[in-house]
Amino acid sequence: MSPYRIGGGIAALVLAVLLVVVTLQWLSSTDLVWPTVSVRPQAQSNSTSSGTVGQSAAGAASAQSSAMAILAERAELQTDTNKKPPSGENESLVFQPGVPNGESIARGWLQAPPDQQLLTPPREVSGLSSLPYRNAERLEQPQGRDWRAGRNVPLRFGGSWLIFGVGLALALFLFARGRVRIVEGRSGETVPRFSAIERANHWMTASAFVIMALTGLVILYGRPVLLPLIGENGLGQIAWWSTWLHVSAAVPFVLGVIIMVVLWLRENLITRLDLAWLRRFGGFLNDDPRKPSARRFNAGQKLVFWGVLLGGIATLASGVTLMLPFNWFGYDGMQWAQLMHAVVALLLIALIIGHIYIGTVGMEGAVDAMWSGRVDRNWAKEHHDLWYASIEREQHRRPSQPAAPAE
C-alpha cells in the first residue's frame, strides 16, 4: 500500500473521530439563550388575575430589581417613544402600575410559558436615549436572540461538520483510490502551463485567503474552542490580531480575484465539455489514460474559479457591510450580513480544501503547474488534451521554443 493511501486512512480516522465529537456536542447543545433577567413561575400564575400584575409590579418597581418592572417600563417607553421627548417632567415615561399598554404587554410576557421566547418576533422595543448613537434606543430586538442562537449552534456546528466532512470524504477517497497518477508515467519533458504573473497572482490570492480563513475561524470559533484552552487574555490578543489581519487581507484577496478575472475569465466560460467532464468525474476514479477532454481549465477548476469569484463578491459585500456597521442596515440587516458572510466563507473554505487536495497530494504532477509553471507532457496530455494539442500546434508553428527537459 502506498504511503499516500496509508496517510489517507490515518487522516480519515482522525477526521471521523472529530466528526463524532462535533455531532455529539451538536446534539447536546441548546439553541435557546435565556436572558439574565429571570421571571419566576409564581409571578406568572399570580398575573392571571386582574389587578395582580399592578400590585406585583408596584412592589417590584420600588425595589428596582423585578423583571416585571423592567419589562413593563420598557413597554411604556416603546409606547411613548414617538409621542413625547424624555424629560424630568414627563411622568408617563416612568412605569406606573395600571397603565393599560404597559400592563398588558408585561402580562403577555410573564404569562408566556418558560420554554417560549419572552418576546414575540418581530416585535421590537425601542426607547429614548441621550447617547449620540441611534442604536442605543433599541432596547429589545427579538431577532437578535434568533441570530445569536443560529450563530452559536447551527452555524458553528454546521460549519465544523462541513469542513471535517469534506476532509473526511477526501481522506477516504485517497485511502480507497490512492493518488491520481500520470498513467503513462512522467515523460521527462515539460511544457509551460502558467506564466510568472499568473503564478504570483495565484499565490498572493491564496496567501490572503488562507489568512482570512484562519482568522475568520478564530473569530467564529474562538470563544467555544480557544477560550477554555488559552484564557481570556490569550483569546483577546489572538482575536484582536485576527480581526485586523482578516480585514486587511481582504485587500490582496480582492485584488487577486480581479486580476484572475482579467487573466482567466474567457477560459473559464462553461461549455458542453464541462458536463462530459463532470459526468465522468474527470476520470479520477480509475487509471484509464483516456480522461475526459478539457481545454486549459477543466470543469473542476472552473467550479473553483466561479466559486471564488461569486463567493468573493458575496463575502466582500457582506464583509464591507460588517466593517461599516449600521451604515446601510440596522440591527436586522447587520445580523443577516454576518450570517451570510460566515455561511459563504465556510462553503468557500470547503471548496478550497478540495482545490488544495487535488492540487497537491490528490494528483501526481498537479502542483508543478503553480510551483514551477511547467507541467509534464504526459500530465498535460492526460488531463488537458485539447489544451495540450493547442500547445503542440503553437510549438510546431514556432519551432524556436521547444519543450524543456524536466528539471
Added chain:
Amino acid sequence: MSSFIVGLGIAVLLIVGTIFVYNQSYITSVADVDMPGVHVSDQ
C-alpha cells in the same frame, strides 16, 4: 518557488500597508470628531 515568494510578499506588503493606512485614517477621523458636547481636546 520564486513566484510563490513574490505572491506571498506582495500579500504581506498589502496587508501591512492596509493596517498602516487604516490606522492613520482612523486616528485622523477620531481627531475630527465634533459631536455636541464632545471635544477631543477635553479628553
